[in-house]
Amino acid sequence: MPDGSLAKVPCVFVMRVRDGRIIESRDYIDPIRTYTARGELERLIASLRKGAS
Numbered sequence: 001m002p003d004g005s006l007a008k009v010p011c012v013f014v015m016r017v018r019d020g021r022i023i024e025s026r027d028y029i030d031p032i033r034t035y036t037a038r039g040e041l042e043r044l045i046a047s048l049r050k051g052a053s
Contacts (some may be wrong), residue, residue: 007037 011029015022035041 009033009037 009030010033011027013027014025016024031044032041035044
């Protein structure tokens with residue numbers, strides 16, 4: 001966090017394992033909550049608007 005505080009953002013980490021080896025991994029995280037927690041939501045919105053024009 002910009003002010004040094006902690007934030008919680010829910011996410012899921014999925015792994016596929018075969019014969020004791022990881023063959024695939026994916027993570028799923030809420031990007032809006034992540035940007036909000038970092039105090040960067042307005043920057044994200046501005047960037048998206050700029051890319052849409």
